[in-house]
Amino acid sequence: MDKELFANLVASLAEAGKIAKGEAKPARTTTLNKSGKTNKVQAKPGNKTATVPAIPHTKIDARQVREKTGLSQSDFATVMNVSIKTLQNWEQHRREPTGAADSLLRVFAAAPELVLKALHQA
Incomplete structure (x- = not known):
């Protein structure tokens, strides 16, 4: 495996561990409201927040x-x-x-x- 790729992987795992322990905030979060009609997805990359209405899931034939x-x-x-x-x-x-x-x-x-x-x- 490429040394730089491996170093990035190790850094990502360390960051994930800090996020899981509450020591760091994730770069992006996704929140789903469970009520069927008003689902919204919120992505928070950095300081920006984008809200996109979720499409109700219907079966496709x-x-x-x-x-x-x-x-x-x-x-x-x-x-x-x-x-x-x-x-x-x-x-x-x-x-x-x-x-x-x-x-x-x-x-x-x-x-x-x-x-x-x-x-x-x-």
Whole structure:
């Protein structure tokens, strides 16, 4: 491992330990209000505070999104950068997309042509 990278890792762990003990303040904090309609995310990098309303989490139907694009399962899985089995599990509601895949599906649902153009697939 690179010595500088290792030194940065050690410094990060030392800082995390101080934050955990309350000896230092984190550079950024995220706070979620648990009431479903008024969720807000607050990020505090340095002295700035940004408040962004959280989008209520609703399930996304991967099959409907894919059909809206007109792509086959194989092509859509390739565009989403997931295996066809993963896409099939989403479409058959055995699994739910999470993280970046969930976000990309939501963008696809809103503007499929734009996403395909952005990904150079159109």
